[in-house]
Amino acid sequence: MTKIAIIGAGPCGLSMLRAFDQAEKKGEKIPEVVCFEKQADWGGLWNYSWRTGSDQYGDPVPNSMYRYLWSNGPKECLEFADYSFDEHFGKPIPSFPPRAVLYDYILGRVSKGNIKNKIKFNTKVTSVVFKNDKFEISYLDKTSDATSKDNFDYIVVASGHFSVPFIPEYEGMSSFPGRILHSHDFRDAEEFRGKNVIVLGSSYSAEDIALQCHKYGANSVTIGYRHNPMGFKWPKGMKEVHYLDRLDGKKAIFKDGTEQDADAIILCTGYLHHFPFIDENLRLKTRNRLYPPKLYKGVVWQDNQKLIYLGMQDQFHTFNMFDCQAWFARDVIMGKIKLPNSDEISKDINKWVAMEEKLENPDQMIDFQTEYTKELHETSDYPKIDFELIRKHFKEWEHHKVENILTYRNKSFSSPVTGSVGPIHHTPWSEAMDDSLKTFLNK
Numbered sequence: 001m002t003k004i005a006i007i008g009a010g011p012c013g014l015s016m017l018r019a020f021d022q023a024e025k026k027g028e029k030i031p032e033v034v035c036f037e038k039q040a041d042w043g044g045l046w047n048y049s050w051r052t053g054s055d056q057y058g059d060p061v062p063n064s065m066y067r068y069l070w071s072n073g074p075k076e077c078l079e080f081a082d083y084s085f086d087e088h089f090g091k092p093i094p095s096f097p098p099r100a101v102l103y104d105y106i107l108g109r110v111s112k113g114n115i116k117n118k119i120k121f122n123t124k125v126t127s128v129v130f131k132n133d134k135f136e137i138s139y140l141d142k143t144s145d146a147t148s149k150d151n152f153d154y155i156v157v158a159s160g161h162f163s164v165p166f167i168p169e170y171e172g173m174s175s176f177p178g179r180i181l182h183s184h185d186f187r188d189a190e191e192f193r194g195k196n197v198i199v200l201g202s203s204y205s206a207e208d209i210a211l212q213c214h215k216y217g218a219n220s221v222t223i224g225y226r227h228n229p230m231g232f233k234w235p236k237g238m239k240e241v242h243y244l245d246r247l248d249g250k251k252a253i254f255k256d257g258t259e260q261d262a263d264a265i266i267l268c269t270g271y272l273h274h275f276p277f278i279d280e281n282l283r284l285k286t287r288n289r290l291y292p293p294k295l296y297k298g299v300v301w302q303d304n305q306k307l308i309y310l311g312m313q314d315q316f317h318t319f320n321m322f323d324c325q326a327w328f329a330r331d332v333i334m335g336k337i338k339l340p341n342s343d344e345i346s347k348d349i350n351k352w353v354a355m356e357e358k359l360e361n362p363d364q365m366i367d368f369q370t371e372y373t374k375e376l377h378e379t380s381d382y383p384k385i386d387f388e389l390i391r392k393h394f395k396e397w398e399h400h401k402v403e404n405i406l407t408y409r410n411k412s413f414s415s416p417v418t419g420s421v422g423p424i425h426h427t428p429w430s431e432a433m434d435d436s437l438k439t440f441l442n443k
């Protein structure tokens with residue numbers, strides 16, 4: 001029997017498990033599936049941990065999410081086609097839920113299937129090599145400290161790419177008298193109440209962590225961008241300046257001449273695609289981009305088509321794109337989708353990479369990833385979902401952010417699955433200090 005290994009039980013790994021589960025429910029004979037998850041539970045980044053550094057077994061903590069994190073895009077844009085928010089919560093809920101609510105939603109879908117028993121928890125894949133037409137996987141049971149080996153026909157790498165921080169160095173860091181941390185280790189904005197905070201970066205982590213610090217009472221927040229400013233209308237107490245030049249004692253000196261006393265520096269400088277456990281000739285090497293090369297349809301490894309990578313793109317679309325990838329991968333593995341010859345594979349990859357390299361603004365990037373997801377969607381029986389509505393929502397959301405970065409999370413959107421409209425939340429985001437599921441849903 002064909003044997004499949006899935007590495008990681010975050011949203012991507014769970015999409016893969018769900019795809020097989022759905023085929024089995026339709027009476028199809030599915031391969032043997034084993035999922036390895038190095039954490040004690042499922043949900044990937046959405047499974048919040050207070051821990052930073054390493055866990056009780058000495059293993060690096062993968063989690064990068066923090067308290068008070070709310071969805072940064074409308075939930076309608078990531079909705080599962082086969083499991084709507086209305087179905088899970090029994091009623092329409094507002095469009096920008098906090099982490100705990102999305103976590104509950106993700107787990108709700110997989111808890112219904114014959115899925116959890118396929119996952120080996122606390123089990124870390126330490127090596128993947130391809131020999132004699134099989135993948136040999138070595139894995140460590142972290143609780144017993146025992147390593148084992150097993151052979152598989154296909155590997156699905158769903159280990160995420162927002163867990164290993166990219167940490168640059170600036171002059172003066174080693175003598176800075178305050179705290180320096182990467183967004184990966186940021187857990188609670190309360191820590192920075194009354195402090196002068198420097199945030200470096202100009203993407204989603206920089207935007208959200210800067211706003212969190214402001215919301216929870218930082219004295220000042222100064223964002224240092226490198227290439228392009230985010231350019232939002234920042235509230236009083238926040239500013240965006242050009243690139244940190246150096247630190248001099250507790251003073252941060254920027255390239256545009258700005259000087260700011262700082263108590264803490266938060267490096268929102270992104271993450272590395274880091275797969276040290278995969279043999280080098282099978283390893284995806286890329287920066288964070290919308291179309292990493294060498295992946296046919298964004299998932300099948302060009303040089304060995306029994307190796308699948310899920311969710312390795314930079315992401316506007318998330319959960320339903322992961323699903324489209326997983327359903328496609330499942331049908332490739334089960335022989336329902338035939339892959340073209342290597343010339344056509346190469347041509348297709350080059351076409352998408354060339355298009356990606358020409359993208360200039362968020363609207364074009366949204367269009368690009370929507371087209372990619374739609375194309376994948378058409379290849380399988382993943383249920384109907386209105387990607388045109390999702391495209392429209394993403395663009396509207398971008399415009400809401402430009403209008404007012406403090407209020408975009410108070411808006412409401414309609415579901416691409418059920419059509420129902422998210423009610424306006426009882427408390428505006430900037431005043432909502434409690435991010436629990438109970439408070440969000442009740443009132």
Ligand SMILES: Cc1cc2nc3c(=O)[nH]c(=O)nc-3n(C[C@H](O)[C@H](O)[C@H](O)COP(=O)(O)OP(=O)(O)OC[C@H]3O[C@@H](n4cnc5c(N)ncnc54)[C@H](O)[C@@H]3O)c2cc1C
Nearest residue numbers: 008010011012038044045071072124125159160162311318
């Ligand atoms: C701070 C932050 C906030 C975000 N907010 C949003 C948001 O609001 N909305 C949104 O749609 N997306 C958001 N994202 C994007 C996020 O990437 C996806 O939502 C999603 O978590 C990606 O799923 P994944 O399965 O690819 O990776 P992950 O969620 O990272 O899961 C990967 C899993 O693989 C496991 N693993 C890794 N290596 C191994 C190994 N060697 N052996 C065994 N197991 C392993 C990990 O323990 C983990 O459980 C956010 C990301 C970050 C960093």
Ligand SMILES: NC(=O)c1ccc[n+]([C@@H]2O[C@H](COP(=O)([O-])OP(=O)(O)OC[C@H]3O[C@@H](n4cnc5c(N)ncnc54)[C@H](OP(=O)(O)O)[C@@H]3O)[C@@H](O)[C@H]2O)c1
Nearest residue numbers: 070071072168201202203204205208226227268269270288
């Ligand atoms: N739900 C939420 O609110 C929330 C919050 C945080 C993150 N997220 C998600 O988390 C994921 C990761 O986002 P991310 O912002 O961490 O990573 P990212 O999108 O990859 O952005 C990395 C940022 O680091 C900057 N950078 C890199 N090296 C630098 C240097 N030496 N000095 C200064 N800046 C540098 C880059 O700037 P250049 O452009 O100049 O290269 C870029 O702005 C995204 O999917 C995002 O949606 C969501």
